[in-house]
């Protein structure tokens with residue numbers, strides 16, 4: 001038996017019919033209960049008649065409603081950046097979700113080359129504009145964009161310099177980004193820490 005709350009994939013065996021009744025999001029197949037959807041497993045042990053197993057739709061299905069996502073830029077090819085989303089709003093997702101950020105969705109102004117505004121390894125906050133995987137993202141809103149980046153020369157975490165520049169506190173290298181709610185202030189402290 002799998003654990004309560006674990007992620008189930010379609011077709012995956014969850015229990016046998018002697019233990020559980022198939023509930024929402026599941027189906028029976030030759031005495032075995034399998035998941036019909038991608039979602040979270042819920043073993044209902046307190047149902048009056050019998051134990052019921054239900055698979056609830058996971059955040060993966062409700063991506064369209066997410067206000068923002070947090071991900072890391074994996075690579076940049078041509079007009080697209082490939083992003084691995086590891087959190088939807090405040091919730092971590094088990095396996096990262098693949099997403100795409102197109103050059104036209106980076107900022108409200110015209111950008112000719114992605115790599116002058118985004119680099120592999122950058123952590124971004126972005127808004128989903130589609131829900132099918134790979135998800136299309138936008139970083140146009142003010143609170144979206146790069147939230148953490150390392151200096152491409154020496155690897156030190158950079159601090160926010162102005163609207164669209166980050167400075168490396170170690171080698172003074174300055175780089176351009178579409179900046180979101182950036183996580184490190186000039187003094188190197190995390191924004192969330194109390195002064």
Ligand SMILES: [Zn+2]
Pocket residue numbers: 151152153154155156168169170171172173
């Ligand atoms: Zn540096």
